[in-house]
Amino acid sequence: MKAALSSRLLSAWYRDAAWLKGLVPLEWLYQSLVAARARAYATGRKPVWRAPVPVIVVGNITLGGTGKSPLVAWLARWLVERGLRPGILSRGYGGRSEAYPLRVSPDTPVAECGDEPLMLAGQTGVPVVVDPLRPRGARRLLEEGCDILISDDGLQHLALGRDIELVVVDGERGFGNARCLPAGPLREPMSRLAGCDALIVNGRPRRAIPQPHYEMRLEPRYWRRLDDDSRVSIDTHPLTGRVHAVAGIGNPERFFATLADLGLEVEPHPFADHHDYKAGDLAFGDDRPVVMTAKDAVKCRSFADARCWALDVEACPGREFIDWLERRLECLMEVSSNTKIPE
Template sequence: MSRLAERWLEAAYTGQAWLKALRPLEWLYRRVVQHRARAYGAGRRDTWRAPVPVIVVGNITLGGTGKSPLVAWLARYLSESGWSPGILSRGYGGRAAGYPLRLTPRTPVAESGDEPRMLADQTGCPVVVDPRRPRGGQCLLEAGCDILISDDGLQHLALERDLELLVVDGQRGLGNGRCLPAGPLRESVERLHQVDAVLVTGELQQGLPVASHGMQLTPIAWRSLTEGMPQPLLPLPFSGTVNALAGIGRPARFFATLDELGVDYVPHAFADHHRFTPADLAFGDQRSLVMTAKDAVKCRELTRDAWSLDVEAHPDPAFVDWLAARLARL
């Protein structure tokens, strides 16, 4: 992310006054989004209804919210409940030769994108990447899936859905409450009233206009990039000061987790979905390297003395009960 983009995103979440100059463009953006939604609702754009239930997990804000850990939790929960889930992704950052792309253990992350590779590794479920969600969904049906999870699919209206789960970062919330480019919202705040459930990652720092469920992201293990085996959180599997790398939507969350674990580190933040090169990891010292699981799938071939931190989502029990009741009616 460029310095200018970082300044803009910080301004959007802190509500700085100079963004008022962008409100005419926000009005235009909102009109475009509303027109598109109405076109799908009125049948002027084609949609596809899968013959199995579809659950969409997404957000309306830019920057990380904890969406991917929730997708992984949901896939595992559905598998344990007797379903055969498949995960559908846009595959941001990946460049495949053709679509749909069904991931195998040998699929390069450069083709799939980082999040699909991570989700496939963490869940063992079929994962398909396709910019056209209905086509990707059909591929998952051919793989034997009886329920589909659309990752970051809230704005992909061509795929009809049975449940919409919206994730909000508790600390940053909805920022200044304005849509792009005058704020961080992809859609207006009213969208929160239309989804089936809102989950808040961490402690909610500002009010929301709808009821919500809590969700915690809990570190569970360290994992060596070379050996791939999980290690306990404590004692730390490395010593001294480390270089901490984060190329995710909200690097500050990862660094805060390291603080909680008592890790002494030098932070290195990169843009979300950054394509790492060996030069990015050459910090000119002999320190060990720690990173997120999402970054690890791109750095396995680039470094040896490195550890990733496994994190799991834990929605509150009330949400789990609500989800079980809704699934029983699908």
């Protein structure tokens, strides 16, 4: 029921349903609160802690999946290839730990750290720390020896200073009706984009994008069996015919469409974003394969059987974005090399 309600609301936002106009007064109130909060940080009434190393924020201003997490994973691996020691900082939505900051390991219960941090730790191998207080979590990553930090979904977490803000938007859905909550899908008004460093569009834009942007696409790479974590190339086609497709992400339809493009006949089973899976959620009364996203897989691996597969995808940013990022990174690291980490 939660997934169905979420899907209907997202659909209304992105097609600009007429009844949403009745929510505009609440949108004005929401915008005033967002603006007041931003002013509090900008004027120093609320403190902003700046790390002695570069901080790159990857986030979005829309609700619903945009492809942010694959970009975070790509960015972490890209930084490692350049000889850096990145760390990933996350709020850990959907998880609750008895103590923070929480250093995520492959054995950390997903109920403590949340699905995305556990997935990112497995995909990147870099230190991942979960903490509702971003500055405190950032200090923990500095203790790990990290010399550059990636704040996952950190655009609205203004207590942590940042050097680069990357905003990701889904190319097909864009910014919907361009209204803020609850009349639309925006966490912040469109004017927020003007202060960000780069806008990355995931997939071919189907709607007008209001400012210059870079392009990115998600590429399927591997089929992964959940019962033994073995991987096979996407080109080997271990799955054929009709499959059960499970997705508890912000935009399940994109995942279902990807499977269809790979030649599978999809029976879709959408769940709410960050759904807490139980074994019964994968019991469909037959022996057909069950295919899910990497984000779902970290929550299902403890009870997965031979029917269960994950589709692993990777972000592929365009060359123009990579060239821009290389130039910015060179400048940031030069400044950082002259900054001492405080005791």
